[in-house]
Amino acid sequence: MESGIYNIRNLINNKIYIGSSINLKKRFSTHKLFLRNNKHHSSKLQNSYNKYKAENFIYEIIEYCEASKLIEREQIWIDFFKPEYNILKKSSSSLGYKHTNESKDKIRISQMGKVRSKESKLKNSLCRLGIPKTEEAKIKQSITRTGVLRGRYVIKNKTQNKMACNTIETILKGCDNNQGGIYTAYVFDMDDINTITESTSTWSITALTLLGHSPALSFEFKRNTGSYTDEEKIDLAVGSTFWAKTVNLQFHRRDAAKSKSIKILGEGQRYLGIVIGDANGLFWYFPNMQLSATTGGSGKVRADGSNYDIVLIGEDETSAKTISSVLAAALLVANS
8 A cells, every 4th residue: 555644754853744645655755856956835844954954854654544534544643743844734635636628738738838947847757756667777777877787786797796784884972861761661462563664774663553443552660660671692603693672661559450461461472562662752663572571579568569570572683773752652543
């Protein structure tokens, strides 16, 4: 499915623009083109883009939905998030509108003999977005622009293999305040994931939606009682690498409801997805986690109180990826 609701998010101030489209990939390209050329219809978004630059804006899919439900769902998310960059707070669309043959003829005649401006050329290029190219055209374009064909350098009809490793990137010393601990956890069954998209360039989850009937559950716990670890395991002998993940949560005051919920978490060794909110205001996605241990009790003295301590563990090919607060909050909302 290509249609759905999306947001454009400013990484500096977390302000967003919300929109909908029957072709999300094409719509993202359209936004980027008009923002680069200072011609975006939202003056608020354009001014912010000019100030903070392209590298501080990301494009995220909130949910996929049928084209017939786009306006309804877009309005729900606009009301929910109250996006700062949207000029209009009511969703609208020109989807389905068709020009009459008479109006088409008038438009064609009015354009005859005109010299196309740079702006009209840009608009025309947008119309070509999404039109598939033949394999032959793709290969010719690749060689012409980059000299690269399917991972090999073309050098006078000879090929030279190149190791496909990523380039090492700089890690800067930050001056931001740094705090430990976690304060929230959103938990859902991995089988309930509807769509998920990951970006290796920003090391983030850019789209994560659940099946309509299954919103995530919010787990609440006291301050200074939860934590997670994300540890890389490297075997130099065989060249294998994976990340071992552990989430520790403590729930105060034992009762029947909590006992039942924890039992359900561990049923059938089910795989869970967990989104963790940390004390620095960041959210992290942990896939395929399983309940490993449950302990706790009454404590020895009155001041101890009763509690549950649960441990969830998992393994993944990469370290935890970030997910925006917008997408995290959307997991708690049931979709129709």
